[in-house]
Amino acid sequence: MDEAKGVVKHIFVAKFKDGTTPNQIDHLIREMANLVNLIEPLKSFHWGKDVSAGNKNQGFTHVLESTFESMEGVAEYIAHPAHVEYAKVLLLHVEKYMVIDYKPATLNFGLEG
């Protein structure tokens, strides 16, 4: 099973507190996006609101998706002072969250027969 170039996706799924305003969320996401400029192993950042149908989101409202080239990169990011400082502020506004890291792999049926 092909692991695309060792890329690691670091997925932070959050439910913001009811009192957190859209402006505050917007600001927090901009601050997160700016970490790409400050933390070398953080290669890219994407985010989105949950838009799923079916009520299987367990109450989570936002995905913050960071891409790294290795698990070492993730560890360096987690420990980086700019991230530590950011996370402290972010978590003040978060009611609950979960973190999943995974190496996105595909299956190549054409190659495997």
Add this chain to the structure above:
Amino acid sequence: MDEAKGVVKHIFVAKFKDGTTPNQIDHLIREMANLVNLIEPLKSFHWGKDVSAGNKNQGFTHVLESTFESMEGVAEYIAHPAHVEYAKVLLLHVEKYMVIDYKPATLNFGLEG
């Protein structure tokens, strides 16, 4: 905030039942990957085991990540008989799961000043 070409990520995060063997999980993931060949709006599929440090994964073990071009595509996929049949089998092996759909957006600081 730039939403990359209207792409929708459909993220299924699962904890498999303790009794489910690695071979069964492998088979389930291959069957899921094969849906790309059967369901037109399902554009690509990636998966990965959780490899996060820090115990914030809430017990989830696997991510199944599907990519669509629209929310209509997601709805068509959900209702497609091949998916309905697959989901029935998958959920037999799943202790808990969550589903998040989001449109991955970036921030362009260069453009926004």
